[in-house]
Every structure is written in C-alpha cells, then in structure tokens.
Amino acid sequence: xxxxxxxxxxxxxxxxxxxxxxxxxxxxxxxxxxxxxxxxxxxxxxxxxxxxxxxxxxxxxxxxxxxxxxxxxxxxxxxxxxxxxxxxxxxxxxxxxxxxxxxxxxxxxxxxxxxxxxxxxxxxxxxxxxxxxxxxxxxxxxxxxxxxxxxxxxxxxxxxxxxxxxxxxxxxxxxxxxxxxxxxxxxxxxxxxxxxxxxxxxxxxxxxxxxxxxxxxxxxxxxxxxxxxxxxxxxxxxxxxxxxxxxxxxxxxxxxxxxxxxxxxxxxxxxxxxxxxxxxxxxxxxxxxxxxxxx
Numbered sequence: 001x002x003x004x005x006x007x008x009x010x011x012x013x014x015x016x017x018x019x020x021x022x023x024x025x026x027x028x029x030x031x032x033x034x035x036x037x038x039x040x041x042x043x044x045x046x047x048x049x050x051x052x053x054x055x056x057x058x059x060x061x062x063x064x065x066x067x068x069x070x071x072x073x074x075x076x077x078x079x080x081x082x083x084x085x086x087x088x089x090x091x092x093x094x095x096x097x098x099x100x101x102x103x104x105x106x107x108x109x110x111x112x113x114x115x116x117x118x119x120x121x122x123x124x125x126x127x128x129x130x131x132x133x134x135x136x137x138x139x140x141x142x143x144x145x146x147x148x149x150x151x152x153x154x155x156x157x158x159x160x161x162x163x164x165x166x167x168x169x170x171x172x173x174x175x176x177x178x179x180x181x182x183x184x185x186x187x188x189x190x191x192x193x194x195x196x197x198x199x200x201x202x203x204x205x206x207x208x209x210x211x212x213x214x215x216x217x218x219x220x221x222x223x224x225x226x227x228x229x230x231x232x233x234x235x236x237x238x239x240x241x242x243x244x245x246x247x248x249x250x251x252x253x254x255x256x257x258x259x260x261x262x263x264x265x266x267x268x269x270x271x272x273x274x275x276x277x278x279x280x281x282x283x284x285x286x287x288x289x290x291x292x293x294x295x
Contacts, residue, residue: 030139032199032269034065034269036207068132069084084140085147086106110218117280138272141223141268142264143174155238156172170247207269214273
C-alpha cells in the first residue's frame with residue numbers, strides 16, 4: 001500500500017497534502033523528520049534501525065544521525081555534495097530522470113542508498129552509512145528549495161531581509177528561519193536546544209496514524225515534483241526572484257511558509273517511516289517492497 005493510500009484511508013489527505021543548497025531544515029528540521037519517522041516504524045524496522053545506530057561511534061539515537069550527511073559533504077564524502085539537491089531550467093516545470101546531473105542528484109541518491117541499505121553483500125558499517133544518508137535525503141527533498149531553479153544555488157544567492165529584522169537568504173529562510181521563529185515564539189521559556197522536541201510532539205499529534213501500519217515504495221521523482229511545484233507557486237515568491245533584488249518578506253509570508261513547512265516536515269517523517277518499513281519490515285499483506293523510478 002502506498003503512503004497516499006494509507007493517508008487517504010486515514011482521512012488525513014487535507015492535512016498532509018502539499019499546497020547548491022545549504023543544509024535542509026538545519027539540524028532541528030532533520031531531527032524532527034527522523035523523530036517523527038521513528039514513531040511510525042514497525043517493530044522489525046525499528047529493531048534494525050536501532051541495531052545499526054548502536055554501531056555508530058558518534059550518535060546514540062536515530063534522530064541524531066540525520067544531519068550527518070551535511071557534516072561530511074565538504075570533507076570525507078565530497079562526492080555526495082551534488083546529492084543534496086537538483087535544479088530545473090526555468091522553462092522546465094517537470095522533474096524527470098534527465099534532470100539528474102551526471103554526478104548524481106537528490107533523486108538518484110535516495111535510490112542509491114535505499115538499495116545499499118538492503119544489499120545483503122554490504123557490511124553493517126555500509127548499511128549504517130546508507131541509513132544515515134537515506135534519512136537525510138528524504139528530509140532534503142521535502143525542503144522545497146532543494147528542488148529549485150538553476151542559477152541561484154537553491155535560493156542561497158537571493159538576499160532576504162527576514163521579517164524586517166535580519167539579513168539572510170531565501171534558502172536559509174526555508175531551512176531554518178521559519179522553523180526557528182516558530183519554535184522561539186511558541187516555546188520561549190524552553191532551552192533552544194530542546195525546542196525541536198516540542199515541535200515534533202505537536203506535529204505528531206496532527207498525524208492520526210498511530211494505529212496504522214505505514215508502508216510506501218521509494219518514489220523520489222514524485223516527491224521532487226511536489227517540492228518543485230511549491231517553489232514555482234505564486235505565494236512562494238521564488239520564481240521571479242533574483243540575486244540583484246533583496247526580498248523583504250513580512251509576517252504574511254512567514255505564516256504561509258510555516259503552513260508549508262509544517263506539511264513538508266510531516267510528509268517527510270511519514271514517508272521516511274513508510275520507506276524504512278517497506279525496506280526493513282515485512283508487511284502482512286505483502287504490499288511493501290522496493291520499487292523506484294530509476295533503473
């Protein structure tokens with residue numbers, strides 16, 4: 001059963017359906033995605049995730065491994081730098097395999113590391129690395145500006161004065177500023193380093209799938225298309241933006257951005273759970289499995 005069938009049967013389509021970049025969602029965003037996913041893992045999948053993460057010398061929990069791909073992109077894993085994003089020509093609204101760069105893109109990276117995670121010829125260390133990458137890529141692909149328009153590094157080159165207060169860029173707005181502002185304004189008395197967990201709890205309460213078994217196939221091109229449709233939408237304020245003109249989004253943009261960010265974080269978390277369940281667990285109806293759009 002695909003994720004969308006699960007969502008449709010659970011009656012939450014309206015809640016979750018969607019209306020070279022820096023780190024997607026920042027560390028807090030990736031923690032939230034992976035924390036949400038962990039809540040919806042089936043026992044067999046969760047046991048395998050826990051087993052692999054226990055082998056990691058740096059991290060103690062699945063949610064903490066999910067920013068690792070950003071830590072190594074400029075050091076030990078230089079080849080993975082193109083895997084964090086994909087870009088489209090301005091006149092090309094459709095994401096397809098031809099859009100993947102010769103040295104890889106976010107869609108091919110999802111496919112690659114999903115395959116490596118279940119490849120029995122791989123060592124546990126290789127499977128752990130594949131898990132960390134896969135979890136990160138699924139977070140990345142749901143941050144809309146990781147499926148952007150060629151020429152401005154996913155909005156990194158578009159200057160922004162955010163809410164009249166601070167100079168930043170459009171990519172960072174969607175990586176971090178929206179989320180950090182919401183968490184800071186909603187839980188001002190909570191330590192900054194702990195606010196993400198409150199946000200994760202709040203988002204989880206909006207996903208009525210507690211008693212559902214979630215399985216989904218790997219479908220990176222469909223996910224990329226959703227993100228690309230968002231960045232091309234009028235309200236997103238990106239399609240006509242350029243590096244020569246500073247954007248000054250106000251509170252109305254923040255409120256729209258927050259709605260999109262919430263839905264994308266939830267989608268990423270549920271889909272990551274569904275993918276890991278499909279790869280690492282065996283659904284009773286046999287509906288799981290590994291299918292991708294890349295041969």
